[in-house]
Amino acid sequence: MSNFQVKRSDEDQLSSLRVAGFLDAHTAPILEREIQKLLDEGRFQILVDFADLGYISSAGLGVFMGFIEQIRTNGGDIKMCRMNTKIYRVFDLLGFPTLYDIVDDLETAREKFFQTSLNKGSQDNQK
Amino acid sequence: MMQNRVKKTPIFIALLLFLVTIVGSRFVPTVLSISGNLMIALAIWLSFFLIPIQKWLAFQSNIQTIRQIFFIILFTDLASHFVEPSSGESSVLVWLWAVYSTTAVLILLSLFRHLIYIKRKPSTERNFGWMIFFMLLIAFLRTSAGQPVANLPLPFTENGVMAGLGWLILLVLFGINGSRVSWIHYLNRRQKLASFWGGLFLLPFAWHLVARLFDFSAVTIAIPFLGAFLALSVLFFALYLTIALLVVTAHLPTAHLFDRKIREMESLYALSSTMSSEFDLQKLVSQIVKLAAKVTEAEYSWLELVDQGSQSLDLVAWCNLTDKEKRLRQKYLPRIEQMEDLTQKKALVENQMPRNSRLRFFARWKANLGSLLIVPMVSGQESIGYLYAGKSGTFGFEQEDVELLNAFAAQAVIAVENTRLIKASLLKERFEHELRLAHDAQMNLLPKCLPDLPGLQVEAICKTANEVGGDYYDFIDLEHGGKWGVVVGDVSGKGASAAFYMAEIKGVIDALARTLCNPLRVVREANRIIYKSIESNHFITLIYGMIDLQEKCFTFCRAGHCPVLLADKDQDEIVALQPNGLGIGLDSGPVFDAALNEEKIELHPGMTLLLYTDGATEIRNTLGEEYGEQRLIETLASLKGLPAKQVRQGLLNAIDQFVGDAKAHDDLTLVVITFDWPEHFTPIETPRSREVEFPDSNSDISIETEVDR
Numbered sequence: 021m022s023n024f025q026v027k028r029s030d031e032d033q034l035s036s037l038r039v040a041g042f043l044d045a046h047t048a049p050i051l052e053r054e055i056q057k058l059l060d061e062g063r064f065q066i067l068v069d070f071a072d073l074g075y076i077s078s079a080g081l082g083v084f085m086g087f088i089e090q091i092r093t094n095g096g097d098i099k100m101c102r103m104n105t106k107i108y109r110v111f112d113l114l115g116f117p118t119l120y121d122i123v124d125d126l127e128t129a130r131e132k133f134f135q136t137s138l139n140k141g142s143q144d145n146q147k
Numbered sequence: 148m149m150q151n152r153v154k155k156t157p158i159f160i161a162l163l164l165f166l167v168t169i170v171g172s173r174f175v176p177t178v179l180s181i182s183g184n185l186m187i188a189l190a191i192w193l194s195f196f197l198i199p200i201q202k203w204l205a206f207q208s209n210i211q212t213i214r215q216i217f218f219i220i221l222f223t224d225l226a227s228h229f230v231e232p233s234s235g236e237s238s239v240l241v242w243l244w245a246v247y248s249t250t251a252v253l254i255l256l257s258l259f260r261h262l263i264y265i266k267r268k269p270s271t272e273r274n275f276g277w278m279i280f281f282m283l284l285i286a287f288l289r290t291s292a293g294q295p296v297a298n299l300p301l302p303f304t305e306n307g308v309m310a311g312l313g314w315l316i317l318l319v320l321f322g323i324n325g326s327r328v329s330w331i332h333y334l335n336r337r338q339k340l341a342s343f344w345g346g347l348f349l350l351p352f353a354w355h356l357v358a359r360l361f362d363f364s365a366v367t368i369a370i371p372f373l374g375a376f377l378a379l380s381v382l383f384f385a386l387y388l389t390i391a392l393l394v395v396t397a398h399l400p401t402a403h404l405f406d407r408k409i410r411e412m413e414s415l416y417a418l419s420s421t422m423s424s425e426f427d428l429q430k431l432v433s434q435i436v437k438l439a440a441k442v443t444e445a446e447y448s449w450l451e452l453v454d455q456g457s458q459s460l461d462l463v464a465w466c467n468l469t470d471k472e473k474r475l476r477q478k479y480l481p482r483i484e485q486m487e488d489l490t491q492k493k494a495l496v497e498n499q500m501p502r503n504s505r506l507r508f509f510a511r512w513k514a515n516l517g518s519l520l521i522v523p524m525v526s527g528q529e530s531i532g533y534l535y536a537g538k539s540g541t542f543g544f545e546q547e548d549v550e551l552l553n554a555f556a557a558q559a560v561i562a563v564e565n566t567r568l569i570k571a572s573l574l575k576e577r578f579e580h581e582l583r584l585a586h587d588a589q590m591n592l593l594p595k596c597l598p599d600l601p602g603l604q605v606e607a608i609c610k611t612a613n614e615v616g617g618d619y620y621d622f623i624d625l626e627h628g629g630k631w632g633v634v635v636g637d638v639s640g641k642g643a644s645a646a647f648y649m650a651e652i653k654g655v656i657d658a659l660a661r662t663l664c665n666p667l668r669v670v671r672e673a674n675r676i677i678y679k680s681i682e683s684n685h686f687i688t689l690i691y692g693m694i695d696l697q698e699k700c701f702t703f704c705r706a707g708h709c710p711v712l713l714a715d716k717d718q719d720e721i722v723a724l725q726p727n728g729l730g731i732g733l734d735s736g737p738v739f740d741a742a743l744n745e746e747k748i749e750l751h752p753g754m755t756l757l758l759y760t761d762g763a764t765e766i767r768n769t770l771g772e773e774y775g776e777q778r779l780i781e782t783l784a785s786l787k788g789l790p791a792k793q794v795r796q797g798l799l800n801a802i803d804q805f806v807g808d809a810k811a812h813d814d815l816t817l818v819v820i821t822f823d824w825p826e827h828f829t830p831i832e833t834p835r836s837r838e839v840e841f842p843d844s845n846s847d848i849s850i851e852t853e854v855d856r
Binding site: 044045077078079081082083085086089113114115116118119 | 637685686725742
């Protein structure tokens with residue numbers, strides 16, 4: 021049950037975390053450490069890829085909530101993609117889609133990040 | 148009994164003898180001599196059984212007895228040489244000498260008997276008795292012929308079969324009693340040495356005394372029988388001392404080893420008795436160090452244990468280390484556990500400290516070490532510490548010391564581990580007790596009464612996976628039975644933190660529901676309150692709804708919780724009611740408020756509402772499969788139209804059957820409400836509720852709390 025892995029890959033500003041296995045109260049600290057490491061490095065654009073995740077518990081959901089405020093005040097975001105229907109259902113029941121960008125595939129997610137940084141850039145230009 | 152018999156019979160015989168002597172001596176002169184001898188023999192015999200010298204001797208050590216024997220024999224021999232009256236002197240002096248020598252011999256016999264009786268067997272007493280008897284018999288036979296005897300014949304110097312046989316028997320008895328020298332085993336090395344030199348010194352005197360008594364004695368001339376008995380006794384003493392000296396001599400080479408074994412056993416015994424009585428680790432290790440120094444005869448000893456937290460090696464107990472050495476231990480001896488022998492869990496012994504290169508760093512820390520022995524304390528595969536013994540002289544430790552300290556360390560490991568385990572188990576017990584209290588407190592937060600109204604049936608169950616959990620349900624009487632608030636909630640995470648938030652949300656909802664009737668407002672307000680106090684990675688999902696019995700409707704909000712399942716007797720489909728809503732604690736207010744919707748459904752007879760937490764759908768069987776929403780819906784469909792109690796039981800049975808032997812990892816809550824009022828029904832005005840029976844949680848920690856009626 022506790023086989024949970026996070027694979028990290030960085031491109032430019034964006035860091036992708038590919039999670040696999042079971043994300044529950046026992047394995048949540050692994051993901052927490054990984055995200056904390058990103059924040060310590062000053063990387064706030066985080067894309068979480070759920071393609072290989074089999075299960076997520078409320079403690080797993082809590083991981084994202086714990087960091088989102090800090091990430092957003094630093095101008096970054098957590099976006100999520102490629103959830104299977106069961107995982108999506110958990111996020112959906114809790115109302116996560118209102119709070120987070122949850123998209124189907126990696127490309128859309130990357131575009132969304134790109135748009136955000138463009139918007140930000142244009143806002144900066146206007147200033 | 149024995150004492151009584153020997154007391155009474157000889158007294159009777161003595162009286163008889165006295166009469167025979169008085170009467171007989173008038174006719175036959177030799178009767179006086181014979182009966183007189185018999186009376187002396189009787190007196191000697193009686194003195195052995197009547198004077199409780201054995202009782203006084205019982206309290207003195209063997210070495211004291213030996214010392215007394217030494218001085219009495221030495222003194223008697225010197226006295227016999229220098230002050231013994233010759234036969235020509237006044238009879239008063241001869242009598243005084245006779246009294247002295249008889250007393251001395253009797254005391255010596257008692258002292259020797261004390262030594263002979265050590266480790267006694269039933270035969271010991273018998274053999275000693277026979278020896279005294281034969282000594283008396285031979286003395287009697289030798290001296291009752293009537294003629295005065297100036298000197299006694301030495302053994303086997305007489306002619307005659309009877310005399311030879313008598314001597315043979317006596318010498319055999321001397322041998323049997325003389326070989327009972329087991330007290331020598333209990334002497335330590337120093338005492339053995341002292342006994343050896345003392346015996347060597349005393350033996351010429353003892354034999355000199357024998358020679359004098361056999362050759363010439365004033366007592367023999369005055370009272371031949373008594374003199375003969377004294378001479379035989381002294382012969383026995385000399386023989387006994389000779390045998391004892393030989394045995395002591397034989398024991399001398401092994402005395403050191405014997406001492407060591409005894410010390411070893413004493414120390415191990417002391418350690419195991421400390422182990423069984425001492426649960427304070429600090430006191431235990433001090434005792435271990437003291438005993439280790441004693442067992443190896445080391446001047447210095449100290450113990451270092453691996454700290455369970457930091458994994459560093461800490462000096463925990465010491466014997467004869469200076470304050471400076473204690474302070475500087477860390478600085479100078481940092482890497483002792485990497486020494487070659489110690490990494491292989493073997494003892495490290497160095498008998499030439501100053502010359503040895505690999506332990507040179509010890510000299511900087513403690514210059515006066517000549518020999519050093521380090522023994523690892525091995526528990527399983529790990530070294531939990533090191534026991535050190537040091538001597539200032541070189542070549543201080545032999546192979547036996549190494550083995551001894553190794554055995555000692557093995558015992559000490561068990562003691563240390565035991566103490567640690569006891570400490571841990573006490574701590575665990577305390578935690579368990581606290582958890583139990585928490586469990587009881589939490590169970591008290593669940594409603595004790597369920598609404599009991601005609602036309603409305605309510606059943607609920609909350610199973611916690613651990614002692615305390617994050618699930619809860621509640622029923623709140625809003626308008627004296629006319630309106631009921633229903634809550635089912637689930638706090639994210641498990642255990643103690645979830646339990647605290649559960650208590651908080653229960654209080655908040657309970658208070659808000661009574662002031663704000665509208666579920667939408669209740670949940671929005673609850674979110675505002677909870678958001679401020681909840682940790683950022685925790686949240687609460689809940690359903691809060693209101694059953695209005697006047698309007699016959701159910702109005703509810705879903706704050707990120709599982710949908711409400713609605714079954715209708717007349718409909719095939721089970722409806723999952725899932726109005727929009729965020730979990731509580733996810734947002735400070737605006738987003739939450741905007742997302743939250745209220746849903747209202749009309750109630751009519753035959754309807755069943757199921758409120759549940761995700762524990763019911765995420766529970767897994769042994770294959771790791773989830774029970775899932777679909778199965779729950781299917782089970783509920785098969786139970787629609789049934790009374791609430793049967794629905795609840797049916798759902799539980801189905802879940803239990805699916806799960807099998809797998810252990811639940813999450814709390815599970817089910818609330819079943821069924822409606823079955825007649826067409827023209829008006830709810831009663833008076834509130835009614837029924838008691839909920841809780842399982843007795845004092846009898847054992849009950850993970851399961853069913854609300855059943």
